[in-house]
Amino acid sequence: MRQKPSPPDRTFGKDRPVRVRRNGIHPALFYGSFAALFAANVVTLVALLMAPDIVGLVNGENERVIAAYEDRIAQLRIEIDRLHSRHYAQAGDVNLQLQELSQQQELLLEQHQYVRRLAEQASELGIEAAQVATGEPAAPPVPVAAAGSAADDDIAAAAQAINQMLDDSRLALSALSGAATQSTDAILGELQTIGIQPELPGPLPDAVGGPYLPPGDAPDAPGLLDEANAVAEALARFKAARGALAVAPIHPPLDGVPRTSSGFGNRMDPFTRGRAFHSGLDFPAATGTLVLSAGFGRVTFVGRKSGYGNVVEITHDDGLVTRYAHLSGFIAKEGQLVRTGMPVARVGSTGRSTGPHLHFEVRRNDRALDPARVLAAGRRLARFMGV
Missing domain, CATH: 2.70.70.10 (Glucose Permease (Domain IIA))
Structure with a gap:
C-alpha cells in the first residue's frame, strides 16, 4: 500500500515540502555537528576580539582607531605621490631635454642641407673645398618610461651627434668661404693688372622682420645659418667675378694655341x-x-x-x-x-x-x-x- 504524504514543513517562513526518508539523521550526530559549528564560531569571535584594533572598536574607541587608519592611509598616499612625482619629474626632465635636442637637430638638419647645396654650388663653379659631411646624426632616442643612466646616455649620444654635425658643417663653411674668397681675389688681381675692374655684388643688408611674439620653449637658433649666408655671399661674388672672366677680352682670337710670329x-x-x-x-x-x-x-x-x-x-x-x-x-x-x-x-x-x-x-x-x-x-x- 502507498504511504500518505506528511504535512508540509515550514522553514524560514516558507512552505517547503519535505520528503520523509525512512532512514533519517541520527539525533546524536545532528547535535554533535551543531556543537562543533558553535565552538568554531566562538573561537573565531575570540580571535577577532583579541585583535587590538577590533578590541578598540569593541571598547568604544572606534573614532581613534579610524583616525589612526586614516592617518596611515594618508601617509602612504603621500609617499606614493612623492615617489610618482619624483619619477615623473625625472622622466619629464629627460623628455624636455630630448625634445630640445630634437628641435635643435631639425634646425641643424635644415641648415646642413643648405650647407650641402652651397658645397654643390661651389663645385659647379669650380671650387673644391673640404667635403661636407653627408651623413646625418642619429635621431634622439625615444624617451623611455624610466629615467636613469640609460636615458642620460641617450641624451649624451644625441647631443654628441648634433655637435659633430655642427662642427662638420662649420668646417665645410670655413673651407668654402676661404676658397671662394681666395679665388675671387685672384681673379680681381689678374683683371686689375690689365685695367679691368668688374663690379661685384656687395653684402646684402641684414633685413629681418616678423610679428612680435614672446619667447617660447624653443631653443635659440644656432649661428650656423649666419655663417652659411656669409658663404653664399662669397660664392655670389666669386660667381660674378667668374662671369667677368667670360666676357673680358682675355681669350685667344684664334682657335687652339696659335703660334706667334711677331710680338708687341x-x-x-x-x-x-x-x-x-x-x-x-x-x-x-x-x-x-x-x-x-x-x-x-x-x-x-x-x-x-x-x-x-x-x-x-x-x-x-x-x-x-x-x-x-x-x-x-x-x-x-x-x-x-x-x-x-x-x-x-x-x-x-x-x-x-x-x-x-x-x-x-x-x-x-x-x-x-x-x-x-x-x-x-x-x-x-x-x-x-x-x-
Whole structure:
C-alpha cells in the first residue's frame, strides 16, 4: 500500500515540502555537528576580539582607531605621490631635454642641407673645398618610461651627434668661404693688372622682420645659418667675378694655341728693315681661318684702315678695344653685339702684310696695350673657367 504524504514543513517562513526518508539523521550526530559549528564560531569571535584594533572598536574607541587608519592611509598616499612625482619629474626632465635636442637637430638638419647645396654650388663653379659631411646624426632616442643612466646616455649620444654635425658643417663653411674668397681675389688681381675692374655684388643688408611674439620653449637658433649666408655671399661674388672672366677680352682670337710670329714692342720692320714699333701680336694662320672675338662686346668698326687692311674693332667693358687686322673677309657687322669666341672675320693678308696672318691689338683710350699680358692673364685665369 502507498504511504500518505506528511504535512508540509515550514522553514524560514516558507512552505517547503519535505520528503520523509525512512532512514533519517541520527539525533546524536545532528547535535554533535551543531556543537562543533558553535565552538568554531566562538573561537573565531575570540580571535577577532583579541585583535587590538577590533578590541578598540569593541571598547568604544572606534573614532581613534579610524583616525589612526586614516592617518596611515594618508601617509602612504603621500609617499606614493612623492615617489610618482619624483619619477615623473625625472622622466619629464629627460623628455624636455630630448625634445630640445630634437628641435635643435631639425634646425641643424635644415641648415646642413643648405650647407650641402652651397658645397654643390661651389663645385659647379669650380671650387673644391673640404667635403661636407653627408651623413646625418642619429635621431634622439625615444624617451623611455624610466629615467636613469640609460636615458642620460641617450641624451649624451644625441647631443654628441648634433655637435659633430655642427662642427662638420662649420668646417665645410670655413673651407668654402676661404676658397671662394681666395679665388675671387685672384681673379680681381689678374683683371686689375690689365685695367679691368668688374663690379661685384656687395653684402646684402641684414633685413629681418616678423610679428612680435614672446619667447617660447624653443631653443635659440644656432649661428650656423649666419655663417652659411656669409658663404653664399662669397660664392655670389666669386660667381660674378667668374662671369667677368667670360666676357673680358682675355681669350685667344684664334682657335687652339696659335703660334706667334711677331710680338708687341719695337722690332725690325719687315719692309724697311729698320727699327719700328709693333702695336700688337701677329699670329700666322691659313687664309680664311676664323677670327674669334676675344670677349663680349659691340662691334664698333668694320672696314679698312691704313696699314691694317681690312679691320674689325670690338669695344668691351672698361673701355678696352680689340682690333683684328689684315682680314680677308668680314662676318660681324658694325653695331652687332658679339659673345666671347664668336667668329667675327677671317684671316687674310690685306694691308701692310707679308703673308696671311692675324694682327691682334688691345687698346685703351686709343693707346696700344701689350696683348701678350692680356692673353697671359686669360691663361692664368682659365682654371676658374673650367678650361
